[in-house]
Amino acid sequence: GAGVSQSPRYKVAKRGQDVALRCDPISGHVSLFWYQQALGQGPEFLTYFQNEAQLDKSGLPSDRFFAERPEGSVSTLKIQRTQKEDSAVYLCASSLVVAAYYNEQFFGPGTRLTVL
Amino acid sequence: AQKVTQAQTEISVVEKEDVTLDCVYETRDTTYYLFWYKQPPSGELVFLIRRNSFDEQNEISGRYSWNFQKSTSSFNFTITASQVVDSAVYFCALSEPNGGADGLTFGKGTHLIIQP
Numbered sequence: 001g002a003g004v005s006q007s008p009r010y011k012v013a014k015r016g017q018d019v020a021l022r023c024d025p026i027s028g029h030v031s032l033f034w035y036q037q038a039l040g041q042g043p044e045f046l047t048y049f050q051n052e053a054q055l056d057k058s059g060l061p062s063d064r065f066f067a068e069r070p071e072g073s074v075s076t077l078k079i080q081r082t083q084k085e086d087s088a089v090y091l092c093a094s095s096l097v098v099a100a101y102y103n104e105q106f107f108g109p110g111t112r113l114t115v116l
Numbered sequence: 117a118q119k120v121t122q123a124q125t126e127i128s129v130v131e132k133e134d135v136t137l138d139c140v141y142e143t144r145d146t147t148y149y150l151f152w153y154k155q156p157p158s159g160e161l162v163f164l165i166r167r168n169s170f171d172e173q174n175e176i177s178g179r180y181s182w183n184f185q186k187s188t189s190s191f192n193f194t195i196t197a198s199q200v201v202d203s204a205v206y207f208c209a210l211s212e213p214n215g216g217a218d219g220l221t222f223g224k225g226t227h228l229i230i231q232p
Contacts, residue, residue, distance in 0.1 A: 003160075033219050042120075042207050043161070045219030056218040089159065101211040101218065102149045102168065107161040 002026075004108035006092050012114045013082045021077045021111045025094030032075050033105060034067055035091040043091050049075060050098055082115045089113070118143045120210050122223035130231050131200055137193045137226045139208030145169075150184065150191045151209040151220065161207070167191065195228075203230045 005024045013019050025032050031050055035043035036059075046065065048056040051072035060067070064083075069075040079086055089112050093105040119142040129135050141150065152164040165175065167184050175182050179196045195202055205227050209220040 035219065040224075042122075042209075042222030042224045043220070045221070048218040059219065091161070093161075101213045102166070104151075104163045104166060105220065106163070107153075109158065109160045 004092055004094055004106050006090075006108040006111050008111060009109060010112050010114075012116065014116055015083060016081050018078065018080045019082055019113065021079075021090050021113070023075045023077070023092030023094075023108060025073065025075070025092070026096075026106055027073075029094035029096050029106070030072075030098050031095040031103075031105075032069055033093040033095075034075070034077050035093065036061075037089040037091055037110070039088070046077070046090075079113075082113075084115050087113055087115045118145075118148075118210050118212055118221045120208050120221055120223035122206075122208055122226050124226045125224070126227040126229065128229040128231060129198055132197050134194060134196050135198055135228065137195075137206050137208075137228065139191045139193065139223060141189050141191065141208070141210050143189075143210060143212055145212045148210060148212045151211070152182070152191075152193050153207045153209060153222075155205040155207060155225070157204070164193075164206075198228075198230045200230045200232050203228060 007022045034046040037043040045059040047067045049069040064080045066078045089110040091110045092108045095103045121140045148169045150167045153161040181194045183192045205225045207225045209222045
C-alpha cells in the first residue's frame, strides 16, 4: 500500500490480557515511531526504531510495554497484562531518513485499544 | 525539557472567516524543528508544514499561512477563508536533534469547527 497501515484498527481487551499491535510502515522507510494518544490529548512518543535497532524507548510507560522490528520493516507493539489506563489510540509513524528529527513523519490510522 | 502549548482547546467559526491557531513552544536548544499536523475525524495525522529554527520567514500555501517568531517562541497557523473541510484537530509539534526523545513533542491540539 501507499501509506502506513496498522492492525487491528480496534481492539478490546479484558484487564490482564496481553495484546499485540502491528504496524506496516511505508516501504523503504528507515525510521519508525510509536506514539500513544489518550482521548482529547496530543500523541505522546513511546519508542523509535532505526531499521531493526530500537534507539530510543524512553517513552514506554512501563516494562509491560515492549516493541520490536526484527527485520527493519514491520513493527509490533506488545502490551502485557493490560490495564485500564492503557486505553488509548496507538499511532505508528514512519520516516524516510535516518535523521528523522527534521523530516516529515507519515502516520498510520492508529489502533484504538479499549481495556475493560 | 521541550514543551508545546496550544492554549485554544476548541475554536468554532463560520465558514469563510479567517482563524488563527496559536502555538507556543519551549526548548533549550538553538536548533530545533516545528511542525503542524492535521487530524481529521478519520484519525490519521496529516503533515502540513515543517520549519527549522534558523528560518523565520513566514510561509503561505494557498489559504494556509504560518507565522514563526523566535522572540516570542510562537509558531502560529492561520487559515484564510475557512471551509467546512478544514474542520479537524490541529497539532503543533517540536523536535530537537540534540536533546530529549527522538520523537515529536506534540501540543494537546486545537479542535477547529467550521460551521456552514
